[in-house]
Amino acid sequence: MxxxxxxxxxxxxxxxxxxxxxxxxxxxxxxxxxxxxxxxxxxxxxxxxxxxxxxxxxxxxxxxxxxxxxxxxxxxxxxxxxxxxxxxxxxxxxxxxxxxxxxxxxxxxxxxxxxxxxxxxxxxxxxxxxxxxxxxxxxxxxxxxxxxxxxxxxxxxWSRGVDLGNFGPAAPSPTIYEELERPVQLYVGRVSVEKNIEAFLDSNQPGSKVVVGDGPALAALQARYPHAH
Structure with a gap:
């Protein structure tokens, strides 16, 4: 086709x-x-x-x-x-x-x-x-x-799936996690205003918050949330 x-x-x-x-x-x-x-x-x-x-x-x-x-x-x-x-x-x-x-x-x-x-x-x-x-x-x-x-x-x-070539339980954890207080809470995606990442970073759950990604809101969020990774 x-x-x-x-x-x-x-x-x-x-x-x-x-x-x-x-x-x-x-x-x-x-x-x-x-x-x-x-x-x-x-x-x-x-x-x-x-x-x-x-x-x-x-x-x-x-x-x-x-x-x-x-x-x-x-x-x-x-x-x-x-x-x-x-x-x-x-x-x-x-x-x-x-x-x-x-x-x-x-x-x-x-x-x-x-x-x-x-x-x-x-x-x-x-x-x-x-x-x-x-x-x-x-x-x-x-x-x-x-x-x-x-x-x-x-x-x-339109269903979605997981690329098992890149993601799976056998994948090793990043070494940075070894130094972080558990549990590790993770956001992966664009760092931009429409993602409402502030709601994630403002939560008072114990542990460490990790943001993986880039975007126009990155610098502002880094300054506002210095304890996030």
């Missing part, structure tokens, strides 16, 4: 969406499918306001559509709600091509954190983007229920 994946999040970005898509693309190729990835580095782009690690690509719907047509895609998946996928959506709609979408990120809440506006301001855009898709892929039941409450009912469960 030939699958065209359009995404505003791709390498060299480091985040959960890129990690998920990269893993999925690798598995699909291992299973014999052909995958075309259409991503920001192929086009002129600008850094996202307040988040320069993310590049916003600008191009025409016809340009994206030409790639999909030349690839002779059997299926089109739009992974994100950014400008590149908006152009792909426009081409699909104009050419009566069905497509699927995914809801990876709580965008209304994320944008509310960064703009100080209510999340309700952003939900009309989310509904507009996803309502024309054949299916919206979601990873949890809570997200499925949330989208249904926003009148997006065509949601499908």
């Amino acid at each position: 030939k699958i065209a994946l359009v995404t505003d999040a791709w390498h060299p970005q480091v985040n959960g969406v890129v990690r998920t898509l990269d893993t999925v693309v690798g598995l699909l190729r291992d299973w014999g499918h052909e995958i075309l990835v259409i991503s920001p580095e192929q086009f002129r782009s600008i850094p996202a306001p307040s988040y320069p690690e993310i590049r916003l690509a600008f191009t025409r719907a016809s340009t994206v559509g030409r790639q999909i047509e030349q690839f002779e895609a059997d299926a089109v998946h739009l992974a994100t709600e950014g400008p590149l996928c908006v152009q792909a959506r426009r081409w699909c709609r104009n050419n009566s091509r069905s497509f699927t979408t995914a809801y990876h990120t709580q965008f209304p809440e994320y944008l509310a954190k960064r703009t100080k506006l209510s999340p309700r301001v952003f939900w009309p855009y989310i509904r507009w983007f996803h309502q024309a898709s054949e299916a919206i892929m979601v990873s949890t039941e809570s997200v499925r229920n949330q989208l249904r409450s926003e009148k997006l009912s065509h949601v499908h469960h």
Whole structure:
């Protein structure tokens, strides 16, 4: 099967969406499918306001559509709600091509954190983007229920898994843990405002708190929580 994946999040970005898509693309190729990835580095782009690690690509719907047509895609998946996928959506709609979408990120809440506006301001855009898709892929039941409450009912469960090549009970503990007071409490992910890492660091559970990751909130959290690792 030939699958065209359009995404505003791709390498060299480091985040959960890129990690998920990269893993999925690798598995699909291992299973014999052909995958075309259409991503920001192929086009002129600008850094996202307040988040320069993310590049916003600008191009025409016809340009994206030409790639999909030349690839002779059997299926089109739009992974994100950014400008590149908006152009792909426009081409699909104009050419009566069905497509699927995914809801990876709580965008209304994320944008509310960064703009100080209510999340309700952003939900009309989310509904507009996803309502024309054949299916919206979601990873949890809570997200499925949330989208249904926003009148997006065509949601499908997209399960996740654990890469047993990298994670498993036989893996040795990092040597840094030997010096830490137990129990060790761990956060792994982007260090950014929308992750609400403060709630983790403010908890009064005994033991040690470890944060693994990087992001725009790292310096501020290091200064505010000097006892965290």
